[in-house]
Amino acid sequence: MLRTGEQYRESLRDGRQVWMNGEKVADVTKHPAIKPIVDIRARIYDMAHEQGSKEIMAYRDPATGEENNIGYKLPHSQDDWHAKRRAVDTVMKDIKGYAVRVGDETIGEMWSLYDGRDVLNEVDPQFSKNIEHHIQHALTSDTFHVSANTDPKGDRSKRPQDQDPDMLLHLVKETDKGIIVRGAKYETAAAYANQAFVKPTIANWGDDKLSDYALGFICDMGAPGLKHICRTGFTGRAPAKDYPLSNRCDEVDTLLVFDNVLIPWENVLFYRHTRAASYIRGTLHRYSAFPFTQRVLTIADLLIGTAMFNVKQTGLDAQQAVREKLAELICYRESINAHLTASIATAQKSPGGLLMPNQSLLYTGRKLACSQLPAMMHLTRELCGGQICVTPDSSSFESPEIAEWLEKYYHVNDFWSAEDRRRLLAFARDLVNSDRAGHMVTFELFAQSPPFAHLNAVYMNFDPSNALTMVKNAADLSDNVMEQWAKR
Structure with missing residues (x-):
């Protein structure tokens, strides 16, 4: 299905807990500092229904006959990439500025996990099925999907477990329904998105095969216990006539606080397995x-x-x-x-x-x-x-x-x-x-x-390899030097 802008706005009225400037936000679709970027995302949804832009923003799935968002389509050909590029260019021209976090640039991180299904299967075959399910769900539901990555950091000279453990998002316990997590992440657009792919930041796992900090999951942005603490917006600080981009295209960044949030098992993509965490960090931006x-x-x-x-x-x-x-x-x-x-x-x-x-x-x-x-x-x-x-x-x-x-x-x-x-x-x-x-x-x-x-x-x-071979031949080096390189 293809959402409309109004359907997107309505999906944000889910009781999510959002704060800005120390005040709780009753409705992010109406808050003066958040409304402009919500309107841009709603506009992108509406463009997929309008004559003149629909053929650029959407495609019809030959298997299901359904129309879907071109940005969420799994890339199988060069034409797929040309189509995605054309859609982004069309959006940027329409909004008369630019916006970075609107969904198409974060769904690619899920495709990286799709490539790593063999690694996920080592943990649990169910996790590989979960990633396939969520990729398909994002495509068919046209949900606004973002990605939570950066941590509050803390003292990086210490291991996470040697300081306040909540500095990095971590596993608290397992239940029949799923895993309970605590900690925090920063994420642009979280306050007005539907879901986020939450994954570990860059970390030195050492020889540890398992870690409570090696987590990857999908989280509903309206989940109980999840708090959005937004930075001050640029919108409204000065008249739009004087600061047109600040008032039109400000993407609000959020500190996501996970206060014992339940992540259902079907939303868990990997957990505790450091190899899976390292893999996704190494390939995270392969597409995005x-x-x-x-x-x-x-x-x-x-x-x-x-x-x-x-x-x-x-x-x-x-x-x-x-x-x-x-x-x-x-x-x-x-x-x-x-x-x-x-x-x-x-x-x-x-x-x-x-x-x-x-x-x-x-x-x-x-x-x-x-x-x-x-x-x-x-x-x-x-x-x-x-x-x-x-x-x-x-x-x-x-x-x-x-x-x-x-x-x-x-x-x-x-x-x-x-x-x-x-x-x-x-x-x-x-x-x-x-x-x-x-x-x-x-x-x-x-x-x-x-x-x-x-x-x-x-x-x-x-x-x-080409540069090394050229130098090996030009300098008349032995085959041993190439063997050494191959074993690195």
């Missing part, structure tokens, strides 16, 4: 890195468009020095685009029989996109100039006593009115200078694991 990196491509387009409009209106676009800086932004954008395109063109069969983007190219593209984003943000600031930090707000432009002066000094030429210039500078300020802009840089840097993990993924997924 693609739509995540594609979102950074959208940010790059916004940076380029903002910078180009600004230099064009002031007549600086003909200067060689300015064009060189614009070219740097273009190279950044096209480098991300090239990695995404090539990762589909050279896609690989996964262990579970799916088609995954070329892993070396995908992880290299993700690293490039995230690590260079701060520099590209700063380059955009430079191209926009100092006016993005000194321009008065919209109410000043509307004030009868001073409007004529602002009209005089912000009117550029016959093509650029004072109001258009104000709007562009306001958008640029929100894109690269606002509280939300700073938040975005940090979020993109850590949203799919920290930089060192990005680099480790690049290292682990690069095949060095």
Whole structure:
């Protein structure tokens, strides 16, 4: 089935316990700081029903005849990936901004578990069946699925069991109905999602084969005992005319507190088995890195468009020095685009029989996109100039006593009115200078694991055999050196 936006909104009225700014939220669909992003997710649902976007957002399952969300479709071909990419691009253009956590970029983590069914079967064959069930359930119910990963950390020089055990999510006990868990996780969009795939963070298990902290399960976001403590929103801090992205596209992050929450057995994907936990950490972003990196491509387009409009209106676009800086932004954008395109063109069969983007190219593209984003943000600031930090707000432009002066000094030429210039500078300020802009840089840097993990993924997924063989032959080395490498 394909949900409507209103069906999605209604699903959030399930009695979930949500707090923001110290106050309990009665209805997340109406709270002023959460409503805008709920409306965006509802809009995505509605796009799957509208003429002109339905054929991009949905597909008909030949086996069941049912229409399903294209983002949740298991990828078996390059066409599947092209369709997913087209859907994300369509959404970003429709919402006039970008949103990272809307479901399609987190369901891929479940596909990684699908690839690891043999590992899960070592624990219990039922867990392998559970993952297949939940992948199918997400597809057919069109639920809003997110992913909970990062812990509050605590003292990382100590083992979890040597400090407050609740710092990391852990097993409390087993019951006939399921497992009881305690602890906390951070998760973007949890307060307005339906369910989350909760899994362990990066951990050194040592030689331990079993650990109460090695847990992977599906949790209903309205489950009894689950508390959502949201960070302060950017929406509403200033007028939308002055901060359009902050008021339209703020994705609310949440500290999820699991206060003895029951996870039914049918929702348990693995528990206590450290090999399963290590496997999912090593392959977690095998699929989800693609739509995540594609979102950074959208940010790059916004940076380029903002910078180009600004230099064009002031007549600086003909200067060689300015064009060189614009070219740097273009190279950044096209480098991300090239990695995404090539990762589909050279896609690989996964262990579970799916088609995954070329892993070396995908992880290299993700690293490039995230690590260079701060520099590209700063380059955009430079191209926009100092006016993005000194321009008065919209109410000043509307004030009868001073409007004529602002009209005089912000009117550029016959093509650029004072109001258009104000709007562009306001958008640029929100894109690269606002509280939300700073938040975005940090979020993109850590949203799919920290930089060192990005680099480790690049290292682990690069095949060095060609380079090593070339050097072996060029340097006339013995076969022993290749044997040593093969045994690493």
